[in-house]
Amino acid sequence: MKVSNSQWAEKLSGKMPEHLAREIDIFETEVALRISGKIDERLFAETRLRKGIYGQRYDNGQRHNGKKVQQIPYPSGELTKGPSTMWDAPGMQRIKIPGGGMNAEQLETMADLAEEYSDGIAHVTTRQDFQLHYIHIDDTPSLMRRLAAANITTREACGNSVRNITACPYAGVCQDEAFDVTPYSRAMAKFLLGHPDVQNFGRKFKPAFSGCSQHACGLTSLHDMGMIAVTRNENGVEERGFETYVGGGLGAVPYHAKLFDDFVPLGELLPLTQAISRVFARLGEKKNRSRARIKFLIQDLGIEKFRELVLEERKTLPSDPRWAEFAKEGEAFQELPLHPGGKPPLLGTEKFQRWAKNNTRPQRQQGYVVVTIALPLGDITSNQLRALADIARRFTRETVRTTVEQNMVLRWVSQSDLVEVHKALEAAELAAPGAGTIIDVATCPGTDTCKLGISSSRGLAGELRKRLTEKNFQLDEAVNNLHIKISGCFNSCGQHHVSDLGFYGVSRKMAGYAVPHFQVVLGGQWENNGNSYGLPVIAIPSKNIPEAVSRLTGRYAENRKNGECFRDFTARIGKVELKKMLEDLTRLPADPSDRSFFSDWGDPREYGLSDMGVGECAGEVVSATDFGLAAAERELFEAQVAWESGQIKQAGEASYQSMLRAAKALVEIETPVVGNDSEEIVREFRARYFDTQKFFDPFAGGKFAEYLFAAHQNADRPYTQDSARYLIDEAQLFIDAAHNCYNRIGAPAIV
Amino acid sequence: MQLQHVNVKFLVQNPEEVDLEPLIPVFHGWIQEQPGGEELLLDIADYRHVPAGPGVVLIGHQGNYSVDNTDNRLGVRYNRKAALEGSNIECLKQAARAALLALQRLEADPRLKGKLRFNGRDVEVFVNDRLIAPNTEATREAFGADLRKFLQQMFRGGEFSVSYASDPRKLFTAFVKAAQIFSVADLLDALA
Numbered sequence: 001m002k003v004s005n006s007q008w009a010e011k012l013s014g015k016m017p018e019h020l021a022r023e024i025d026i027f028e029t030e031v032a033l034r035i036s037g038k039i040d041e042r043l044f045a046e047t048r049l050r051k052g053i054y055g056q057r058y059d060n061g062q063r064h065n066g067k068k069v070q071q072i073p074y075p076s077g078e079l080t081k082g083p084s085t086m087w088d089a090p091g092m093q094r095i096k097i098p099g100g101g102m103n104a105e106q107l108e109t110m111a112d113l114a115e116e117y118s119d120g121i122a123h124v125t126t127r128q129d130f131q132l133h134y135i136h137i138d139d140t141p142s143l144m145r146r147l148a149a150a151n152i153t154t155r156e157a158c159g160n161s162v163r164n165i166t167a168c169p170y171a172g173v174c175q176d177e178a179f180d181v182t183p184y185s186r187a188m189a190k191f192l193l194g195h196p197d198v199q200n201f202g203r204k205f206k207p208a209f210s211g212c213s214q215h216a217c218g219l220t221s222l223h224d225m226g227m228i229a230v231t232r233n234e235n236g237v238e239e240r241g242f243e244t245y246v247g248g249g250l251g252a253v254p255y256h257a258k259l260f261d262d263f264v265p266l267g268e269l270l271p272l273t274q275a276i277s278r279v280f281a282r283l284g285e286k287k288n289r290s291r292a293r294i295k296f297l298i299q300d301l302g303i304e305k306f307r308e309l310v311l312e313e314r315k316t317l318p319s320d321p322r323w324a325e326f327a328k329e330g331e332a333f334q335e336l337p338l339h340p341g342g343k344p345p346l347l348g349t350e351k352f353q354r355w356a357k358n359n360t361r362p363q364r365q366q367g368y369v370v371v372t373i374a375l376p377l378g379d380i381t382s383n384q385l386r387a388l389a390d391i392a393r394r395f396t397r398e399t400v401r402t403t404v405e406q407n408m409v410l411r412w413v414s415q416s417d418l419v420e421v422h423k424a425l426e427a428a429e430l431a432a433p434g435a436g437t438i439i440d441v442a443t444c445p446g447t448d449t450c451k452l453g454i455s456s457s458r459g460l461a462g463e464l465r466k467r468l469t470e471k472n473f474q475l476d477e478a479v480n481n482l483h484i485k486i487s488g489c490f491n492s493c494g495q496h497h498v499s500d501l502g503f504y505g506v507s508r509k510m511a512g513y514a515v516p517h518f519q520v521v522l523g524g525q526w527e528n529n530g531n532s533y534g535l536p537v538i539a540i541p542s543k544n545i546p547e548a549v550s551r552l553t554g555r556y557a558e559n560r561k562n563g564e565c566f567r568d569f570t571a572r573i574g575k576v577e578l579k580k581m582l583e584d585l586t587r588l589p590a591d592p593s594d595r596s597f598f599s600d601w602g603d604p605r606e607y608g609l610s611d612m613g614v615g616e617c618a619g620e621v622v623s624a625t626d627f628g629l630a631a632a633e634r635e636l637f638e639a640q641v642a643w644e645s646g647q648i649k650q651a652g653e654a655s656y657q658s659m660l661r662a663a664k665a666l667v668e669i670e671t672p673v674v675g676n677d678s679e680e681i682v683r684e685f686r687a688r689y690f691d692t693q694k695f696f697d698p699f700a701g702g703k704f705a706e707y708l709f710a711a712h713q714n715a716d717r718p719y720t721q722d723s724a725r726y727l728i729d730e731a732q733l734f735i736d737a738a739h740n741c742y743n744r745i746g747a748p749a750i751v
Numbered sequence: 752m753q754l755q756h757v758n759v760k761f762l763v764q765n766p767e768e769v770d771l772e773p774l775i776p777v778f779h780g781w782i783q784e785q786p787g788g789e790e791l792l793l794d795i796a797d798y799r800h801v802p803a804g805p806g807v808v809l810i811g812h813q814g815n816y817s818v819d820n821t822d823n824r825l826g827v828r829y830n831r832k833a834a835l836e837g838s839n840i841e842c843l844k845q846a847a848r849a850a851l852l853a854l855q856r857l858e859a860d861p862r863l864k865g866k867l868r869f870n871g872r873d874v875e876v877f878v879n880d881r882l883i884a885p886n887t888e889a890t891r892e893a894f895g896a897d898l899r900k901f902l903q904q905m906f907r908g909g910e911f912s913v914s915y916a917s918d919p920r921k922l923f924t925a926f927v928k929a930a931q932i933f934s935v936a937d938l939l940d941a942l943a
Contacts (some may be wrong), residue, residue, distance in 0.1 A: 004755075075812065119796050119808050121816060134796065379801050462799070560870075604775060
């Protein structure tokens with residue numbers, strides 16, 4: 001699109017690392033070949049994905065405009081950049097920021113690119129990346145060249161490869177860490193980028209580093225490979241190493257990472273990663289994407305067998321001099337302050353004090369603090385990025401990092417400078433208080449731009465942020481410290497499982513119409529590297545979620561016992577009681593003329609694709625399918641309660657039964673008389689909904705139906721605590737998919 | 752210097768009274784109607800939560816429309832994305848007309864309750880391409896004459912002042928202030 005695109009290669013010649021310049025030249029050629037039809041669209045899609053260039057919502061050339069599905073007549077006509085992905089459709093560029101570390105020049109580059117190629121906003125993700133939206137594919141080579149000149153690559157930001165390697169943003173300055181993981185995370189990112197052993201995965205692979213086990217900053221529990229810094233004493237000499245975990249992941253069904261080794265010496269970490277990669281590439285699922293993450297391979301093999309295979313593989317690796325260099329990275333790395341450390345300011349305005357309370361954190365180096373810049377929904381403008389670059393130069397040695405909470409931190413701020421830093425941030429509108437508190441809501445892009453989004457996570461996050469900010473200073477301290485995380489669908493990009501109050505988007509049919517909902521997920525834990533995953537309690541219409549938050553936090557403030565955390569509080573109160581206090585919020589407003597529930601936050605279009613008339617919205621119109629699906633949800637809820645009380649067998653059986661009940665509800669739309677025989681239900685469901693692909697999710701395909709088939713096949717096996725827990729999650733996804741299927745097929749309602 | 756990717760923004764009066772929320776259904780309506788001639792309107796990006804940010808953006812293929820609050824200066828902005836043929840003055844006129852036509856529709860839309868109105872005087876002109884037009888003295892010299900000619904035509908020979916953004920990292924930006932008050936219709940007539 002930009003007329004200057006042809007000039008950037010020459011302009012930046014000699015300023016880009018040679019290998020990056022070469023890669024971008026090749027990609028530009030591939031773009032030209034695709035335009036002339038000489039590369040297949042599937043091949044081009046994987047090529048661009050490995051450069052971090054994603055599709056965006058409506059890129060299939062159609063959009064429901066609130067009245068009807070509208071075809072979008074893009075100027076490039078039928079030219080595509082992937083299957084059903086139109087060439088001219090705006091896309092998203094993901095930009096990897098290893099460990100979240102950025103200098104001032106990189107911030108300025110990001111500012112320029114957001115302004116010139118996107119819409120003036122750069123978005124920080126929950127994995128420390130940046131994302132720019134509404135990018136035209138023609139502009140991507142120039143964009144990548146400008147990033148390369150600032151020593152940033154988008155390579156392998158997407159696709160079946162090693163994604164951004166994240167690290168605790170407080171590494172090196174944290175009071176509780178074993179040692180600074182920064183140099184090791186960077187060295188691993190460099191080592192794995194483009195490495196031949198990581199090019200043949202069936203799915204993505206996400207590593208993360210943390211300096212300690214007790215905080216959440218690295219979230220190692222939910223990563224494919226998680227490294228926690230540890231030391232040991234050998235003959236009076238302290239040795240560094242990593243407690244290493246594998247096979248964690250959120251996604252539709254979250255898995256905790258399993259301990260692979262409680263101490264991997266520095267010199268062994270890279271070869272071990274290589275060996276893990278080789279085993280994953282060799283044995284991991286390739287055809288069925290929904291089973292292709294390493295967590296499934298480890299589940300199938302068992303951690304012991306997986307470890308054995310990896311250690312065998314390790315023995316076969318040819319030695320690489322970079323392994324030993326890795327161990328020396330820590331000695332070479334040093335981050336220094338710009339100004340001498342100081343004392344905390346004695347005075348300050350009330351505004352300053354409010355900000356300093358949650359947005360500053362003492363470093364282990366006396367006299368310094370880390371300042372957190374709370375970004376609303378992870379968004380920052382180009383002007384703010386430039387202002388932040390100025391502040392980073394003025395007060396620090398450009399030590400800025402992005403965080404998994406979608407914020408940015410400025411490290412090594414002398415306490416003597418704190419008042420001035422606050423003033424400078426305030427001038428740039430970057431001094432919002434409440435970092436890491438309940439108002440600092442994290443969210444994925446949801447239906448705003450994501451093709452998989454079901455409900456408007458950003459719309460809800462914006463609304464919650466607004467309402468909670470209004471009463472922020474009246475909130476109980478314990479409530480103030482809670483975390484809210486929202487995903488637009490079951491895929492967990494908003495990390496809703498590891499939050500006090502988590503939400504993920506689902507849809508439900510009510511009164512004959514699709515209504516945007518969120519599942520309320522409780523019981524998760526942000527601390528301890530996200531070590532406990534919450535479970536869905538109840539699905540509530542989007543417009544009632546603020547009231548649900550208000551009730552849950554109000555009850556917590558009133559009823560919590562001394563020092564009780566939210567997770568313990570919800571466990572004590574129990575799912576049954578929690579559900580009871582929210583149950584009335586599942587209903588539509590009594591006034592049938594109130595249409596507000598049929599659209600989502602920040603989007604006035606009628607939700608879904610229903611063409612039924614307004615007059616049929618009567619509130620009490622319920623079909624037999626609605627009853628069947630509601631019964632399935634009820635049974636699943638009982639399964640959750642059983643699991644939490646340690647009744648594993650009952651939990652597993654009830655989960656399986658809930659899936660059968662949902663399947664039966666769908667089958668009975670077509671053939672009213674179906675018995676309760678599980679064989680018959682599964683057979684009919686398979687024939688009528690799976691083989692015909694009616695049940696298929698537009699993006700996940702038949703994945704959720706396969707959960708039912710697997711549960712049915714394994715129905716006689718004993719349940720373990722883990723397997724029952726996975727089955728609960730799978731059953732929830734199956735029931736959600738059954739609701740979606742029901743919405744799509746538009747079964748007639750009966751009174 | 753051949754200009755491309757021109758942005759023009761007309762500032763609104765009493766910005767503190769303008770509620771951006773009703774813009775979302777208004778812009779959805781525009782996507783339904785596709786009123787912009789050759790322009791293809793695609794989507795809406797809502798950044799009301801970002802202070803001094805882009806506000807609400809109507810994403811188009813050839814250009815974006817927004818009620819933009821960058822630098823806490825609220826105005827109706829057109830951001831030309833696709834290349835244009837023609838002289839610099841024609842490129843400036845195209846962007847200004849697009850912004851004015853959008854502003855005219857917004858002024859007349861009852862959902863905005865008459866709160867969003869041009870302040871009559873303040874206009875900002877940007878070139879959204881640092882390679883074509885870096886924010887330098889050289890760009891000001893190369894582009895200044897065409898900018899003045901365009902402004903003279905838009906303000907019908909009336910007096911105006913022009914100042915420039917000083918930060919070299921910013922887009923090439925001209926802040927224009929007319930000596931007298933103009934309505935949107937006046938300016939559209941002048942550019943016809």
